[in-house]
């Protein structure tokens with residue numbers, strides 16, 4: 189069985205920089221026409237000038253013949269000036285601004301300490317039409333790690349949606365029933381991305397016979413009842429929900445450590461894993477809306493012209509991906525390492 193669909197886009201990916209960028213970009217570029225590239229580099233992408241330079245490095249790292257288009261984002265800080273938002277809008281290549289609560293996740297130290305400090309920047313984004321992408325977790329250490337998304341919605345997101353009614357907002361990598369219910373009930377300005385791993389796994393995956401660092405990400409995997417709600421949202425056909433892999437590569441030694449990094453690498457099967465999830469729900473025909481149509485419509489971009497074909501045929505995932513050839517003396521453990529993925533893409537030669 190095969191399924192042909194408009195070439196998808198990834199509305200949330202971490203491509204990193206330098207050697208890691210060169211190692212991982214081909215996986216994303218082979219599947220997706222475009223991707224929203226997260227700005228949380230070690231030194232975050234805070235200005236349009238930095239976004240332009242990062243974009244140039246991504247373009248230079250593309251495999252020969254690839255037409256992959258990186259859609260750049262800026263990293264919101266307490267001090268992002270209104271002029272930078274206007275510059276972003278005028279650039280033509282910066283498509284959104286990412287809000288990381290300070291300390292919430294990888295390289296978020298420069299993030300926002302209190303969103304009220306950003307009201308001028310948010311007003312400018314609302315005025316010129318630049319979407320706000322939200323890492324929706326509070327950082328309050330008193331809040332249980334599994335409740336951080338729900339509490340974020342109550343304490344922060346509600347206020348932003350009410351105060352900036354024309355601001356486009358994406359609740360990134362939504363992981364809870366609370367999150368999808370909030371988004372579904374919110375005005376059309378509010379949408380959410382869903383990762384394949386949060387659709388396919390619940391939190392038991394982190395503790396399968398021992399502690400599993402390669403199943404650890406942020407927001408952390410949740411209970412089965414939440415996974416079921418995410419599946420229902422993704423496969424509902426609602427234009428508010430679209431694909432964002434949140435593929436986040438970390439070298440093996442930084443994951444298998446006393447304090448391991450958060451992030452799953454899924455770009456090697458970035459569309460195939462979603463096909464598995466939609467097939468399991470019995471609605472493969474809805475994959476195209478979720479993967480190829482809802483995202484561009486929300487961002488005000490045209491859908492892609494090209495098509496790809498997915499074949500219902502499994503393939504083995506390697507135990508690890510070599511990084512030595514990219515110049516890193518380590519490996520990358522991909523999602524489903526040593527297992528199989530249930531769909532493959534027909535070779536397009538790209």
Ligand code: DOR
Pocket residue numbers: 202228293294323404405406407436437450451452
């Ligand atoms: O698991 C995650 N990894 N969550 C994030 O929010 C950041 C990401 C990363 O950059 O590694």
Ligand code: ZN
Pocket residue numbers: 200201202226434436
């Ligand atoms: Zn992310």
